[in-house]
Amino acid sequence: xxxxxxxxxxxxxxxxxxxxxxxxxxxxxxxxxxxxxxxxxxxxxxxxxxxxxxxxxxxxxxxxxxxxxxxxxxxxxxxxxxxxxxxxxxxxxxxxxxxxxxxxxxxxxxxxxxxxxxxxxxxxxxxxxxxxxxxxxxxxxxxxxxxxxxxxxxxxxxxxxxxxxxxxxxxxxxxxxxxxxxxxxxxxxxxxxxxxxxxxxxxxxxxxxxxxxxxxxxxxxxxxxxxxxxxxxxxxxxxxxxxxxxxxxxxxxxxxxxxxxxxxxxxxxxxxxxxxxxxxxxxxxxxxxxxxxxxxxxxxxxxxxxxxxxxx
Numbered sequence: 001x002x003x004x005x006x007x008x009x010x011x012x013x014x015x016x017x018x019x020x021x022x023x024x025x026x027x028x029x030x031x032x033x034x035x036x037x038x039x040x041x042x043x044x045x046x047x048x049x050x051x052x053x054x055x056x057x058x059x060x061x062x063x064x065x066x067x068x069x070x071x072x073x074x075x076x077x078x079x080x081x082x083x084x085x086x087x088x089x090x091x092x093x094x095x096x097x098x099x100x101x102x103x104x105x106x107x108x109x110x111x112x113x114x115x116x117x118x119x120x121x122x123x124x125x126x127x128x129x130x131x132x133x134x135x136x137x138x139x140x141x142x143x144x145x146x147x148x149x150x151x152x153x154x155x156x157x158x159x160x161x162x163x164x165x166x167x168x169x170x171x172x173x174x175x176x177x178x179x180x181x182x183x184x185x186x187x188x189x190x191x192x193x194x195x196x197x198x199x200x201x202x203x204x205x206x207x208x209x210x211x212x213x214x215x216x217x218x219x220x221x222x223x224x225x226x227x228x229x230x231x232x233x234x235x236x237x238x239x240x241x242x243x244x245x246x247x248x249x250x251x252x253x254x255x256x257x258x259x260x261x262x263x264x265x266x267x268x269x270x271x272x273x274x275x276x277x278x279x280x281x282x283x284x285x286x287x288x289x290x291x292x293x294x295x296x297x298x299x300x301x302x303x304x305x306x307x308x309x310x311x312x
Contacts, residue, residue: 038076038082038083038084038085039082039083039084039085040084040085040086040087041077041084041085041086041087041114041115042087042088042089042111042112042113042114042115043064043068043086043087043088043089043113043115043116043117044088044089044090044091044104044107044108044111044113044115044116044117045057045060045061045064045088045089045090045091045107045116045117045118046090046091046093046100046103046104046107046116046117046118046123046126046127047060047061047090047091047092047093047117047118047119047120047123048092048093048094048095048119048120048122048123049061049090049091049092049093049094050092050094051094051095051096051222052095052222052223053095053119053120053222053248054095055248055249055250056119056120056141056248057092057093057095057119057120057123059274060117060119060141061088061090064088064090064117065088065090066310066311067086068086068087068088070310071086072085072086089107089111089113091103091106091107093118093122093123093126093127095120095122095123095222096122096123096126097122097123097125097126097129098126099123099126100118100122100123100124100125100126100127101126101127101129101130102126103126103127104116104118104126104127104129104130104131105130108130108131108134108136113136114136114137115136115137115138115139116130116131116136116137116138116139117138117139117140117159118138118139118140119140119141120195121145121193121194121195121198122193122194124140124145124148125145125148125194127140128148128153128156131155131156132153132155132156135155136155137155137156137157138155138156138157139156139157139158139159140156140157140158140159141158141159141160145194145195145198146162146198146201146202160294162199162202163199163202163203163245163246163271163272163293164202164205164206166271166293166294167202167203167206167209167271168206169293170269170271170291170293171206171210171212173291173293174241174267174269174291175210178241178267182240183212183240183241183267184212184213184240185212185213185214185215185238185239185240185241186203186207186212186213186214186215186239186240186241186242186243187214187215187216187217187218187234187235187237187239187241187242187243188200188203188214188216188217188218188242188243188244188245189217189218189219189220189230189231189234189242189243189244189247189255190219190220190244190245190246190247191219191220191221191222191246191247192219192220192221192222193222195246196219196245196246197219199245199246199271199272200217200245202245203243203245215237215238215239216233216234216236216237216239218230218231218233218234220251225254227251227254227255227258228258228261228262230255231255231258231259231262231264232258232262234259235259235262235263235264239266240266240267241266241267241268241269242255242259242264242266242267242268242269243268243269243270243271244268244269244270244272244273245270245271245272246271246272247270247272247273248272248273249270249273249274249275249276249277249278249279250278250282252268252270252272252273252279252290253273253278253279253281253282253283253287254282255268256268256279256282256283256286256287256290257282257283257284257286259286260283260286261286265289266289267289267290267291268289268290268291269290269291269292269293270290270291270292270293271293271294272294273292273294273295274292274294274295275295276292276295276297279292
């Protein structure tokens with residue numbers, strides 16, 4: 001597959017902006033899904049639905065919407081023998097601390113949410129400024145912000161493994177597939193924010209554990225569209241493989257395409273890129289040799305198959 005730089009830019013912008021208008025308003029489930037006898041549990045989302053990190057916010061909000069729909073159709077959550085329906089309300093943080101704080105205040109003080117979810121570093125920081133003092137439970141996917149968990153944040157939880165824990169699965173897989181002697185050094189490419197720097201910290205711990213030499217480290221800005229200069233500097237250090245974390249699929253695809261067109265043939269691992277369609281659309285045949293640790297291309301369990309059928 002070949003794509004001009006213009007089509008690549010268009011593809012990435014479409015990926016990062018599609019659905020932002022639709023999701024910017026509160027995502028409230030239809031009242032017909034609620035039994036007249038049921039009580040309602042409100043779950044709030046303070047997530048980036050527009051701006052450069054919108055991919056993460058949109059996908060996270062959609063996951064909560066879909067999950068609530070499944071639970072409600074099954075009769076809701078039974079608490080003390082009474083059915084409770086789930087209502088998800090999401091507001092756009094634009095990926096900014098101040099906007100996230102404002103969105104979380106609205107969710108807690110106006111909408112009465114006792115549970116709030118967020119995504120991406122800046123949004124998480126703004127959310128926690130409100131949820132912890134208010135005694136509200138919060139949850140995020142864990143890609144960075146490592147200092148925001150633990151005893152100082154007793155009501156804050158993570159929804160999934162970070163790329164550090166994932167590394168103990170994908171590094172051995174890569175060593176088995178490509179040969180341990182072929183993967184003696186690595187380079188890191190990530191976003192220039194707390195997500196990126198914390199993921200780099202996880203990357204360093206993994207490389208040290210497996211005795212892999214750490215070479216180039218490069219950071220991009222979320223608004224960047226040309227990744228050739230960063231990739232050129234990365235591969236000039238001749239790493240055996242590259243880790244891109246926590247880069248979403250659109251940016252990962254752009255990095256892959258640039259690396260392959262600049263002559264890099266080594267494996268590229270993206271612990272954060274969780275879907276293949278965008279990578280294949282943008283990178284095409286260049287996607288060969290890309291490892292996506294959190295991607296399940298073919299559902300294998302009954303639950304996974306049911307989810308794929310419901311949300312194709």
